[in-house]
Amino acid sequence: MGEVKKLKTREEISSECKWDIEKVYATNEAWEKDFEILKKKAEKIKDFSGKLSQPTVLLDYFKVKEDISRLADKLFIFAHLKSDEDRANSTYQSLKDKIDTYLAELRSLGAFFVPEILSLPEDYIEKSIAEVKDLEMYKFLLEDILKMKPHVLSKELEELVASVSDCLEAPGNIFSMLTNADMTFPIIKDESGNDIELTEGNYSGFVRSKDRSVREAAFKALFSAYDKFKNTIATSLTSSIKNNVFIAKTRKYSSALESSLKPNNIPLEVYDNAINTINSNIESLHRYVRIKKKLLGLEEIHMYDLYVPVIDIEKENIEFKKGVEIVKEGLHPLGKEYLSIFDEGIKEGWIDVYENKGKRGGAYSWGCYDTMPYVLLNYNNDLNDVSTLAHEMGHSIHSYYSRKTQPYIYADYELFCAEVASTTNEALLIHYLINRETQKSKKLYLINQELEQIRTTVFRQLMFAEFEKITHESIEKGNPLTAKDLCSIWHELNVKYFGPDMIVDEEIDMEWARIPHFYSDFYVYQYATGYAAASAFAKSILEQGNEAVNKYIGFLKSGGSDYPINILKKAGVDMTTPAPLEATLQRFNELLDMLEQ
Incomplete structure (x- = not known):
């Protein structure tokens, strides 16, 4: 051992x-x-x-x-x-x-x-x-x-x-303390048979493992840990939802959804249209599952098979400094000024790079008008961590431009715009990686990576959004939700989204319990709308050059000086229509065609 x-x-x-x-x-x-x-x-x-x-x-x-x-x-x-x-x-x-x-x-x-x-x-x-x-x-x-x-x-x-x-805010704080400080996860074996302490930070690596027994073990170990606390976490989540409903009623909104969207002048139809559009195109995700099952050579495809790349290539160990260079190359179309700000962030200590005992999991960009835009990472030397670096620096450079350009009162951009800059960086990076690759297997691997970006950022987040809508509406109607109810809702959504070829393992029923964004009401749908807007920006930047870059930088500088819908519209992206999301789904289908060839 x-x-x-x-x-x-x-x-x-x-x-x-x-x-x-x-x-x-x-x-x-x-x-x-x-x-x-x-x-x-x-x-x-x-x-x-x-x-x-x-x-x-x-x-x-x-x-x-x-x-x-x-x-x-x-x-x-x-x-x-x-x-x-x-x-x-x-x-x-x-x-x-x-x-x-x-x-x-x-x-x-x-x-x-x-x-x-x-x-x-x-x-x-x-x-x-x-x-x-x-x-x-x-x-x-x-x-x-x-x-x-x-x-x-x-x-x-x-x-x-x-x-x-x-x-x-207590429910969110309780959830955070429980899952980041108090919960511990089992020891599992890696591909070499070594005993490894499972964490939220290293889970993503294990669930992408080429060794199916490793990803299955990590999957079951992670959700077994959450299952032990299911009643506590269900109480914290439903308490958070009740707080949202309380505030909505107190402020005379018709629903918690209206309470969340109306202050930013976002029509409720934007939320509903996003869910309806994804449901109308759900067969594309079912097709992806079928193709993945075939390419992986599986008789049955399980939830723990979702994240493993369909193309078998040797795992590349990308040290942080190399990751920085790859991101800079991918963001080259954004111009010298943007890259100089990126360099400043690396050199001036914006980033907390590696996981350590007790450190908060995940990644974020945070700061204020009089500080640097700080980035928390849990960098683990793989390609997904490189993409996360690009994503979080997108947030940070958005904040940098906004704070440099806008007065204090308008320096913070609204949540609806928050994921656009970060996802534009990811879109430019994956486009660069696919285009530069000459080896067929690696190119297909990267095509799968872009498919995964769309699956996780659009399909997955809108499934989350649908879960939020169902749970809020249930509590608004006076129907209590237990851990069993939440697991049932989550299970049914997974069955609908992943289709008849997917074995929806019972462990996945607990997945709702590990999503911190559910404590920020109706946040997650903005990953999907943000991705759609980002795809539109990336496409125009790559096709139109400086003119599109200038419009995009104008968006980054706008902060909260107008309503999000108007800021995006001025920069050339109209989110009141389903067109940006439909275009993203069209790209998903094009990538599926490439994968099948």
Whole structure:
């Protein structure tokens, strides 16, 4: 029996492979000092209550609020990123809890703002801007508030909702702590017979293994661990859904879905059309399963066979530095300026590269107006990790452009646009990899990789979106959902999506329990719409060159200065139609044709 390979501790990871979060705060003491300053500054907000009818006072309010918010953002980012380095580190868990709790109080201090603006005369904004020209910058923000008038509560109720916001986030926090810090996974054997500690970080590698017994063992081990906590996780998820429904009802929306989409001016039809479009084209996914089953030479295809490449090539060990170079080559069509920002991110410590004991799983890009856009990875030296690097740097460079171009109040892009830049990078990368490859087997492998991108980002995420819609509507109707109910819904969706050739193993019924995005209401459908928009951008960049790049960079610079649908439309992508998603599905079918040839 080989030696069990243990995860490195945080201290064992070299500093050059860690993000430079100390650029935000060099010490915990500096953080504590700013936290005390924040609490003192925040008291100033109350002084503006009842005085916003004076345009000069309104302008002063915006300036004071920005100063306080930017300081709060820095404190929040530092505490959360340090906590994510090692979820078992109680020092940073304490800082995180401290700022999270205080931010709920801070939101309640400013809860008077929206109700007071809505109480003012209809022509107030226009007259105020005429009187104080510097208020012009806030016109879109103020007009957006007015559109939300039917859903804004009284000052007292807004304060109440703000004060309990930290409590409403509890289900997601409980899920995160359980799955990242407290849960442990079994030991399994790798392809060489070595005992390996299974983690969420290395699971993706095992489930892609050419050795079927390895991927089956990893699959069963992972979901057996979740199954032990199914009732706890079901309670946390349904509590989160109930919170969404509570907020929707409190704010007088017709549904939790409307509550999520309407503030960003996204028509509900965009969500429903996406699910309907994918259901109308579900046979394409069934065809993929049939082809995969045939190419893998399987009598039966199981859920744990989904991620293994259909073409058998030797696994390439791609060290991080090599991965960086591959991504840069793939992103070459975006031009020198974009690549120079990418280089800056690598050199200036944006990225936390490798997995360590206690580190949050997965990957993300995060930061604020006054920090770098930080990237968390769990890089494991394979091609999927290279793609993840491209994806997360897409987010980060989007944030970089947005924060450099927009004022603070419009620097954050909305969720509907959030996955577009990241997925455009992935689309450009896979196009580059397919085009440069001369070896037939590797080319087919890469074609399969693009098929997998579409399967996981479009089909899979819209299956997730359908699950969210079913579960929210069930609770809205007063029907409780147990772990058994959630498993049943998930099973039926897998049967529908993967078709008659797929053996839908009972272990997959627990998969809903490991999806952190379900704690961000109606987020996942935006991966699919984002992929569709990204495909449109990538196609135009490759076919039209500089003109398309300039439009795309304009999109990256727009931040939240307009509604997402409008920002994309200005850049040439209309998401109110099914056309972008249909074009993506057409590409999926073209790739299937290539695979069958």
